[in-house]
Amino acid sequence: MRGVSVRVVPRLFRPVARAMPWWTFLAAAGLGLAIVTVPAATAVTLTGEDLVGLLRVAAVCGALGVGFLLDDPAARSIATVPTPRPVRYAARAGVILPAAAVWWALVLAVTVAGAEDGIGATLPLGGVTVEAAALGGVALAVAAVRLRGRPDSGGLLAFPVLLGLVMAARLLPDRMALFVPPDDTEWARTHERWAVLLVVAVAVSTWASQEPARRWTAVARRRRSLVGHRRS
Amino acid sequence: MTVTATGPVVRASDLTLRYGRTLALADVAFTLRDGVTGLLGPNGAGKTTLLRIVATALVPDRGQLTVLGADPRTESGRLAVRRRLGYLPQDPGFHPGFSAFEFVDYVAILKELTNRRVRHEEVSRVLTAVGLADQRGKKIRALSGGMRQRVALAAALLGDPDLLILDEPTVGLDPEQRLRFREVVAELGEGRSVLLSTHQTEEVMALCQRVIVLDRGTVRFEGTPVDLAALARGRVWTSGSRAPEALASWRAGTGRYRHVGDPPTGAELLEPTVEDGYLMLVDATADQEAYA
Known part of the structure; x- marks a missing residue:
C-alpha cells in the first residue's frame, strides 16, 4: 500500500460509522445483553457454570450481529477509489472493535452484578472474553471472505456458518473441546485453542480484505518466475 | 506515467477471463483514445466484465493491459490508474x-x-x-x-478524471432523464476519454466518436459509428410486406416494412443506421456459429 494517503483514514471513521448497517448488530447485541440480565432481573440463583453458559450465548449473539457490519450497499460505487480495500476495512474495524468492546464490557458488568455474592468474582472473565473475541473474529472472517470480489451480505453467510461451527464445537471429542466448564482442568489448554482460532480468524480477515488484483500480480510473478526458470 | 495527447488511453490485448466454466472474455484486444467510445453488445456479451477489468475492479486470467500509461497489475500502477479514473458501475x-x-x-x-x-x-x-x-x-x-x-x-x-467509465448509465431512465444524461456525457467527452457501455444504438450515434462491438466475449468490431452502419450498406431495404428471408423485418412508422439482410433483386435500398450494422454483425456471427 505504498503511496496511499494515510491522511484519509481518520477522516473515514465518521462517514463509515454512519454508513454501517447497525440495526442487525444492535438487535443481536441487545438480545445478548437481555440474556445476561435474566439473573439480575429474576430471583433465579445461577452457578458460575450457568453464568459462563449465559455469557457464551451472549457472545454468540454478538458475533452473529458483528458478521453484518462489513456489509456495504455502496461497495460497487467505491470499488475503484484510490483508497484500497484493506484501508477501508481497517476503518470499519476501527469502528467495530470499540463498539463491540463497549458492548462486551457491559455484558460482563451486568453478569457480574447479577451474580450471587462471591460468584461474580470467581467467573473466568478473561477466558470467556477470548472466546467472545474468537467468535466475533470468525464471523468477520467469514463475512470478509464472502465479500471478497462481490458486493453482497457477508452476514448472510457468517450467520449460518457461525451457528454451524458452534453446534459442531459441541460435538467435538473431549481432547478437542472448545466449550468446557470453568472448573475443568482443560480450561487453560482449551483457551489456547480459542486464541489460535482468533489468530486464524484475524489472518483470514486480513487475507480476504486484500484487493483482488493481488491474484493477478501473483499470477504474473509466478509466470515470470516460470519463464525465468525455463530460460535459465 | 502520463499519457501523451496522441497515445492511447487504454491499450488491451489478449484479455481473457473465465467465470468457472463460462468464458466471459476471450483474447479481447482494443485501444481507446480521447473522446467518447461506445461499447455495444447483447446481454451477456462481456461488456461489464471488460469495463470492470479496465476500471481495475476485476482481474483477468491473462492478457496485457495499460490504462493511462500505467500497468494495473502492480500496486503502484493500480493506484496511479485509480487516481485518474472515474467509474460509474452498472448498478x-x-x-x-x-x-x-x-x-x-x-x-x-x-x-x-x-x-x-x-x-x-x-x-x-x-x-x-x-x-x-x-x-x-x-x-x-x-x-x-x-x-x-x-x-x-x-x-x-x-x-x-482523465478516463471515465460508464456502465449502461441510462438503463431505467425515462426519455427526458436519458436526454439530460446524454447532454452531461457529451459535455464530459470534451477533453477526456469516456468509455460508455450501452444497449442503445441511438446513444452510440448521438454521443460516440468510436464504437466497439463485443459479442460472446470477443471484439467483433472496432471503428467509427459510420463504419459500423456501413457494414449494412446494400443490405437494408423496404417493401410493402414482411420478408421472411431477412435477418430482421419490422413495420416502420410509415406503414412500410424495413428489412435487414440479403435483399431480393430490384429491392428498394435504404441508407443503413448503426442499428442495422450492429444487427448484421451480431446476427451474422450467431448464424455462423449456428451452422458451424
Missing part, C-alpha cells in the same frame, strides 16, 4: 441515509481529497455539473432513479 449502490452531498463527500474522502474546504468545493462542483445542486441536501432514499444515477455520476466525476 451503483448508495447509503440511503446519506444526503447526495454527504455520499459524494464520502467518496471524495476515499478519492484522497482530504482538505475539507477543497473537498466541499469539489463536491459542489460535481453536483452542479450533473444538475443536482438544488438537491444536494436531499436524502438519497428520497431521490428518483434518475437522480440517484446522477449522484453516482457526480461521484465518478470527482477529481476531474
Whole structure:
C-alpha cells in the first residue's frame, strides 16, 4: 500500500460509522445483553457454570450481529477509489472493535452484578472474553471472505456458518473441546485453542480484505518466475 | 506515467477471463483514445466484465493491459490508474441515509481529497455539473432513479478524471432523464476519454466518436459509428410486406416494412443506421456459429 494517503483514514471513521448497517448488530447485541440480565432481573440463583453458559450465548449473539457490519450497499460505487480495500476495512474495524468492546464490557458488568455474592468474582472473565473475541473474529472472517470480489451480505453467510461451527464445537471429542466448564482442568489448554482460532480468524480477515488484483500480480510473478526458470 | 495527447488511453490485448466454466472474455484486444467510445453488445456479451477489468475492479486470467500509461497489475500502477479514473458501475449502490452531498463527500474522502474546504468545493462542483445542486441536501432514499444515477455520476466525476467509465448509465431512465444524461456525457467527452457501455444504438450515434462491438466475449468490431452502419450498406431495404428471408423485418412508422439482410433483386435500398450494422454483425456471427 505504498503511496496511499494515510491522511484519509481518520477522516473515514465518521462517514463509515454512519454508513454501517447497525440495526442487525444492535438487535443481536441487545438480545445478548437481555440474556445476561435474566439473573439480575429474576430471583433465579445461577452457578458460575450457568453464568459462563449465559455469557457464551451472549457472545454468540454478538458475533452473529458483528458478521453484518462489513456489509456495504455502496461497495460497487467505491470499488475503484484510490483508497484500497484493506484501508477501508481497517476503518470499519476501527469502528467495530470499540463498539463491540463497549458492548462486551457491559455484558460482563451486568453478569457480574447479577451474580450471587462471591460468584461474580470467581467467573473466568478473561477466558470467556477470548472466546467472545474468537467468535466475533470468525464471523468477520467469514463475512470478509464472502465479500471478497462481490458486493453482497457477508452476514448472510457468517450467520449460518457461525451457528454451524458452534453446534459442531459441541460435538467435538473431549481432547478437542472448545466449550468446557470453568472448573475443568482443560480450561487453560482449551483457551489456547480459542486464541489460535482468533489468530486464524484475524489472518483470514486480513487475507480476504486484500484487493483482488493481488491474484493477478501473483499470477504474473509466478509466470515470470516460470519463464525465468525455463530460460535459465 | 502520463499519457501523451496522441497515445492511447487504454491499450488491451489478449484479455481473457473465465467465470468457472463460462468464458466471459476471450483474447479481447482494443485501444481507446480521447473522446467518447461506445461499447455495444447483447446481454451477456462481456461488456461489464471488460469495463470492470479496465476500471481495475476485476482481474483477468491473462492478457496485457495499460490504462493511462500505467500497468494495473502492480500496486503502484493500480493506484496511479485509480487516481485518474472515474467509474460509474452498472448498478451503483448508495447509503440511503446519506444526503447526495454527504455520499459524494464520502467518496471524495476515499478519492484522497482530504482538505475539507477543497473537498466541499469539489463536491459542489460535481453536483452542479450533473444538475443536482438544488438537491444536494436531499436524502438519497428520497431521490428518483434518475437522480440517484446522477449522484453516482457526480461521484465518478470527482477529481476531474482523465478516463471515465460508464456502465449502461441510462438503463431505467425515462426519455427526458436519458436526454439530460446524454447532454452531461457529451459535455464530459470534451477533453477526456469516456468509455460508455450501452444497449442503445441511438446513444452510440448521438454521443460516440468510436464504437466497439463485443459479442460472446470477443471484439467483433472496432471503428467509427459510420463504419459500423456501413457494414449494412446494400443490405437494408423496404417493401410493402414482411420478408421472411431477412435477418430482421419490422413495420416502420410509415406503414412500410424495413428489412435487414440479403435483399431480393430490384429491392428498394435504404441508407443503413448503426442499428442495422450492429444487427448484421451480431446476427451474422450467431448464424455462423449456428451452422458451424
